[in-house]
Amino acid sequence: MEIKNPLYKNIGAHVISSIFTIDKGKIKVLLIKRNNEPFKDKWALVGGAMYNNELIENAALRELKEKTNIDNIELTFVGVEDSLDRSPLQRMFAFNFIGLVDIEKVNLLKETTKTKDADWFSIDNIPSLAYDHNKVLNQSIEKLKEMIISSNILKKLYPNGFTIPEIHKVYESILGVEIDRRNFRKKLISQNIIIDTNETINFEGKKPAKKYKFNNEIQNKKLY
Amino acid sequence: MEIKNPLYKNIGAHVISSIFTIDKGKIKVLLIKRNNEPFKDKWALVGGAMYNNELIENAALRELKEKTNIDNIELTFVGVEDSLDRSPLQRMFAFNFIGLVDIEKVNLLKETTKTKDADWFSIDNIPSLAYDHNKVLNQSIEKLKEMIISSNILKKLYPNGFTIPEIHKVYESILGVEIDRRNFRKKLISQNIIIDTNETINFEGKKPAKKYKFNNEIQNKKLY
DNA sequence: CCAAAAGTGTTATGTTTACACCCATGT
DNA sequence: ACATGGGTGTAAACATAACACTTTTGG
Numbered sequence: 001m002e003i004k005n006p007l008y009k010n011i012g013a014h015v016i017s018s019i020f021t022i023d024k025g026k027i028k029v030l031l032i033k034r035n036n037e038p039f040k041d042k043w044a045l046v047g048g049a050m051y052n053n054e055l056i057e058n059a060a061l062r063e064l065k066e067k068t069n070i071d072n073i074e075l076t077f078v079g080v081e082d083s084l085d086r087s088p089l090q091r092m093f094a095f096n097f098i099g100l101v102d103i104e105k106v107n108l109l110k111e112t113t114k115t116k117d118a119d120w121f122s123i124d125n126i127p128s129l130a131y132d133h134n135k136v137l138n139q140s141i142e143k144l145k146e147m148i149i150s151s152n153i154l155k156k157l158y159p160n161g162f163t164i165p166e167i168h169k170v171y172e173s174i175l176g177v178e179i180d181r182r183n184f185r186k187k188l189i190s191q192n193i194i195i196d197t198n199e200t201i202n203f204e205g206k207k208p209a210k211k212y213k214f215n216n217e218i219q220n221k222k223l224y
Numbered sequence: 225m226e227i228k229n230p231l232y233k234n235i236g237a238h239v240i241s242s243i244f245t246i247d248k249g250k251i252k253v254l255l256i257k258r259n260n261e262p263f264k265d266k267w268a269l270v271g272g273a274m275y276n277n278e279l280i281e282n283a284a285l286r287e288l289k290e291k292t293n294i295d296n297i298e299l300t301f302v303g304v305e306d307s308l309d310r311s312p313l314q315r316m317f318a319f320n321f322i323g324l325v326d327i328e329k330v331n332l333l334k335e336t337t338k339t340k341d342a343d344w345f346s347i348d349n350i351p352s353l354a355y356d357h358n359k360v361l362n363q364s365i366e367k368l369k370e371m372i373i374s375s376n377i378l379k380k381l382y383p384n385g386f387t388i389p390e391i392h393k394v395y396e397s398i399l400g401v402e403i404d405r406r407n408f409r410k411k412l413i414s415q416n417i418i419i420d421t422n423e424t425i426n427f428e429g430k431k432p433a434k435k436y437k438f439n440n441e442i443q444n445k446k447l448y
Numbered sequence: 449c450c451a452a453a454a455g456t457g458t459t460a461t462g463t464t465t466a467c468a469c470c471c472a473t474g475t
Numbered sequence: 476a477c478a479t480g481g482g483t484g485t486a487a488a489c490a491t492a493a494c495a496c497t498t499t500t501g502g
Contacts, residue, residue: 007275205453207499429480430473
């Protein structure tokens with residue numbers, strides 16, 4: 001039994017991933033430069049068209065691997081775009097995801113048959129992107145703000161530990177507010193969210209800063 | 225320019241709405257009994273197939289109106305189901321929504337050409353449903369739990385006011401925890417989330433209870 | 449020695465939790 | 476008059492917010 005009425009089919013789907021990282025205390029997103037029409041030579045979020053025999057999230061993971069070499073990543077679903085004309089070829093849904101990576105651990109492919117470049121962009125300096133990717137990225141940034149208030153994210157962004165001034169700066173820049181240094185530190189320590197490693201590293205200051213790690217026993221605690 | 229590769233198309237979409245209401249202090253969901261194959265005579269959430277020239281949310285609103293006569297309702301997107309075999313006919317995404325209605329204001333259609341019955345079911349007594357609707361409903365209930373901790377929901381469920389014992393019971397039953405009566409009341413009043421209307425009505429007790437209404441000046445305050 | 453960032457403590461205020469008795473009404 | 480649910484207050488624990496000086500290091 002097959003559906004004959006064309007009103008009910010002939011839709012496709014894009015999968016789009018906003019991959020974020022922290023680079024020297026600044027939040028950045030991964031963009032690729034397209035090598036094919038449509039939008040040839042435009043920067044874009046990482047993604048492509050889903051095959052109709054694969055699951056949405058698997059399609060997003062496959063595209064990520066093909067176009068950037070990133071794998072072993074957890075994706076979080078953000079939402080769907082469904083304007084009728086968002087793609088010039090036919091109606092395409094866009095399923096949007098967020099991923100977080102440690103920039104040190106990524107072995108980024110700069111070129112593939114479908115991409116001619118790939119790079120990290122500060123989220124306050126994003127060029128004009130292909131398709132509706134600027135809109136999609138804004139939604140992903142909003143979602144990231146919701147996610148960052150949950151302590152879990154520390155583990156994904158800083159698997160090897162972090163300093164308090166470092167994450168303090170990240171929280172302020174993502175949330176867009178000032179947070180008192182002393183209260184921020186006190187909260188993370190008194191609520192056992194982070195653990196002192198007894199090492200020190202240099203972040204931005206002359207004076208080295210203590211290195212902490214995320215406490216695995218605390219799951220998903222709301223920070224702000 | 226048209227996409228030729230069948231790998232990229234021939235997908236359709238269902239839109240599914242879990243419509244909740246409060247009936248005598250109990251949370252209930254609206255189900256319809258199907259009148260057509262597949263799943264003829266099975267209970268199901270309200271929904272149907274999206275046309276490929278309409279927006280997802282509009283499709284959900286249209287199906288709601290057609291099958292239950294409910295309109296003028298705000299839908300909240302919950303998520304997507306995408307298993308390859310969730311529909312017997314062809315691959316169909318399912319876009320799932322939540323809606324909240326005042327049971328007093330609904331003029332429910334019990335029968336249409338596509339439905340032979342419609343009724344409200346307590347969420348702890350749900351029959352076996354068509355398609356993957358049991359799974360979808362469970363996800364919607366989880367989302368409802370997230371939504372109920374935001375004060376905004378009071379306005380939608382109780383546009384005409386409510387008593388504190390009434391919503392206390394609803395919060396306990398949806399969240400599945402006990403909440404101290406005194407502290408619950410104190411929180412809502414001291415944080416100006418609700419306003420005394422100086423009327424009283426009977427809920428469950430012999431003694432009439434004070435009627436309150438949601439304070440429109442407070443938006444989206446987290447309760448728990 | 450000094451500039452620049454890291455580290456630290458106290459107080460006041462607000463929020464949350466725990467807990468027990470009286471009140472108004474219908475039967 | 477009594478059973479049923481509605482209404483109320485206080486104290487302790489905890490969380491948040493505001494605020495300024497000292498320490499360590501590289502240059």
